[in-house]
Amino acid sequence: MPLTDIGILHQDPAFLIVNKPTLLLSVPGRAEDNKDCLITRLQDNGYPEARIVHRLDWETSGLLVIARNPDAHRELSRQFHDRETEKxxxxxxxxxxxxxxxxxxxxxxxxxxxxxxxxxxxxxxxxxxxxxxxxxxxxxxxxxxxxxxxxxxxxxxxxxxxxxxxxxxxxxxxxxxxxxxxxxxxxHAAKLVISHPETAERLSFECPCPF
CATH class of the missing domain: 3.30.2350.10 (Pseudouridine synthase)
Incomplete structure (x- = not known):
């Protein structure tokens, strides 16, 4: 499936910030007809290294951070686990x-x-x-x-x-x-603050609400 409706708001070698549309899964579901999802679309369209860090519900839209290498995935996941992010x-x-x-x-x-x-x-x-x-x-x-x-x-x-x-x-x-x-x-996930997984710089991202 194409990247239709997925907005890539930031990208660097460590991670992406994307705007997930409503009615799109973050990761594949168990049923065969639930395989289409944000992470698969990214992997199939230029970002084969993309790794999910956190999720939004199927109907929720807004900001998601996607890791682009194992070290970034580990560090970003730690930030979410340790509640160092702001949402x-x-x-x-x-x-x-x-x-x-x-x-x-x-x-x-x-x-x-x-x-x-x-x-x-x-x-x-x-x-x-x-x-x-x-x-x-x-x-x-x-x-x-x-x-x-x-x-x-x-x-x-x-x-x-x-x-x-x-x-x-x-x-x-x-x-x-x-x-x-x-x-x-x-x-809608409108704001996300993380620390860059390589430089530790504090970064803030915003995404306008569609409703």
């Missing part, structure tokens, strides 16, 4: 929070009976933290900036649901009104 997402959420910002600290776990959903579980869940702040308020929804401290699967989606403000267009977690309010999942 910010833009989202549209249903309703109007009572305050303009907040902090969510709720443990999460996979919910096998309802896969691929995740749930809050205070006994078996893994620690998860998210900061949020309102950017704009509209009638039935608001635009928010979400800053995850941890990187759990579906963390932002489940955390916002847990405080009563599901993301618009979320087919897994939104109620009927919130689902109908946006034609796609309204979640």
């Amino acid at each position: 910010a997402y833009i989202a549209l959420c249903w309703g109007q929070p009572a305050t303009d910002s907040g902090h969510i600290d709720l443990p999460l776990r996979y919910d096998p009976p309802n896969k691929p959903r995740h749930i809050v579980d205070h006994e078996q869940g893994k620690h998860a933290q998210t900061f949020w702040r309102i950017l704009e308020r509209h009638g039935d929804y608001c635009r928010v900036e979400l800053t995850p401290i941890t990187g759990r699967s579906h963390q932002l989606r489940v955390h916002m649901l847990a405080i009563g403000h599901p993301l618009l267009g979320d087919r897994l977690y939104a109620h009927e009104q919130a689902l109908a309010a946006c034609p796609r999942l309204a979640l």
